Amino acid sequence: MPPRSDEFFAQDAVSLAAALIGCELYLDGVGGRIVETEAYRAGDAASHSFRGETLRNRAMFGPIGRAYVYRSYGLHWCLNIVCDGTEPGSAVLLRALEPLAGLDAMGRRRGLDEPRLLCAGPGRLTQALGIDAGHDGLAIDEPPFLFRQAAAPGPVGVGPRIGITKAIDEPWRFGLAGSRYLSRPLRNVSG
DNA sequence: TCGTTGATATTCT
């Protein structure tokens, strides 16, 4: 029996990041299987929450199970799920999906046909699903989102996080081992 | 296949 979703998102960011691999996420019926995530803990020097609450990261300090959407490098949107009820400021970044539904809509938004490139990266994922600032703070398991927990754990690989300069040695990037839809390949496999 | 670079919001120094 899978845990209720409020308990599921109450996990520590690192364990939730691993548990999210194989779960499914859709927005207005467009989405697929989560194949790549990164954990950002409260007190983590690489996390946006590290220096306290600002207008941008406000959602990270709000209720768990909500979306934290921010603009990256001035042009891309990135989607996180706020988690860990014990201390505010934790979230899991969704880095890649395996597209399962709404491939045509994704292709239109991305200007591409190649399924492998539709959602392989945090900026690509949000563009394919049509996620922007309007989704910041919305519950990830209520309409227009649809969230389904993984039926069974898959082979989860681990690696260092990408694109950061602080706490770079923490192996807090997780992915579905062997998936073609990762933004970049993984190394070690466990589970 | 690889490295470089442009686009440019938000925060920090």
Place this chain on the structure above:
DNA sequence: GAATATCAACGAC
């Protein structure tokens, strides 16, 4: 003014 949880286009090999 500099850095950043990125992506795609481009030129050199």
